[in-house]
Amino acid sequence: MTTPHNHAKPGDYAEAVLLPGDPLRAKWIAETFFEAPKLVNSVRNCLGYTGQWKGRPVSVQASGMGQPSLGIYVHELITVYGAKSLIRVGTCGGLNTDVKVRDVILAQGASTDSSIVKGRFGPYNFAPIADFGLLRSAADKADAKGLRFHAGNMLSSDIFYHENGFEGYDALPRHGVIGVEMEAATLYTLAARFGVKALTICTMTDCLITHEELSAEDRQSSLRDMVELALDVAVDA
Numbered sequence: 001m002t003t004p005h006n007h008a009k010p011g012d013y014a015e016a017v018l019l020p021g022d023p024l025r026a027k028w029i030a031e032t033f034f035e036a037p038k039l040v041n042s043v044r045n046c047l048g049y050t051g052q053w054k055g056r057p058v059s060v061q062a063s064g065m066g067q068p069s070l071g072i073y074v075h076e077l078i079t080v081y082g083a084k085s086l087i088r089v090g091t092c093g094g095l096n097t098d099v100k101v102r103d104v105i106l107a108q109g110a111s112t113d114s115s116i117v118k119g120r121f122g123p124y125n126f127a128p129i130a131d132f133g134l135l136r137s138a139a140d141k142a143d144a145k146g147l148r149f150h151a152g153n154m155l156s157s158d159i160f161y162h163e164n165g166f167e168g169y170d171a172l173p174r175h176g177v178i179g180v181e182m183e184a185a186t187l188y189t190l191a192a193r194f195g196v197k198a199l200t201i202c203t204m205t206d207c208l209i210t211h212e213e214l215s216a217e218d219r220q221s222s223l224r225d226m227v228e229l230a231l232d233v234a235v236d237a
């Protein structure tokens with residue numbers, strides 16, 4: 001085993017890696033979109049695959065849920081496996097009624113309640129941001145594909161079941177935060193720390209204001225556009 005969480009060998013991952021939270025989404029992405037997918041990691045069933053998209057190498061590695069879990073996989077992908085472009089492909093909740101279920105959010109920045117990010121910066125409030133080149137590429141490609149998308153500030157929360165529901169997010173929606181997920185801030189912070197590129201792309205699956213949500217069956221199919229967009233961005237990075 002190369003790390004406690006990954007038995008892939010150095011060289012098994014491409015430089016561009018997609019990061020879904022869900023291991024079964026990683027399997028679905030590899031089996032649905034990759035040419036010649038090869039399983040490279042199955043430790044803890046947190047699956048990782050390498051293959052090709054449009055003839056170019058790409059990998060997918062499940063991150064698990066939350067910043068502690070994503071932090072482990074991303075740290076190892078960068079420092080052990082040489083990942084250079086990391087693109088999270090996630091689901092998120094909506095904090096703004098202009099964002100409709102199935103819309104794609106490009107997380108330009110990632111606000112957070114996590115002590116994992118705060119703890120690194122002493123008195124400073126670090127602003128975790130996406131790589132501008134990946135963000136621009138994703139916005140251009142989403143435009144060309146005619147996707148409904150929004151670029152803006154995401155919340156990466158350590159809490160899924162907020163005690164006070166939408167009200168628990170307090171001033172954030174009033175300051176332009178449009179969605180909530182659980183990983184982007186640590187992805188962006190680690191990418192900054194190690195000088196690599198990162199972007200988070202999410203599909204909005206449940207609106208915390210209107211309570212509109214995608215059914216479990218609709219989720220997978222509604223993620224196709226986001227995954228194809230992320231793959232196009234990844235292999236161009």
Ligand SMILES: O=P(O)(O)O[C@H]1O[C@H](CO)[C@@H](O)[C@H]1O
Pocket residue numbers: 020021022064065066089090091092160181182183
């Ligand atoms: O669908 P994924 O990528 O797992 O992302 C979202 O879904 C999980 C919570 O249900 C968290 O990981 C959150 O960030």
Ligand SMILES: O=c1cc[nH]c(=O)[nH]1
Pocket residue numbers: 091092093094160180181182205206208
């Ligand atoms: O983290 C998440 C993901 C989807 N929906 C939410 O409300 N939160």
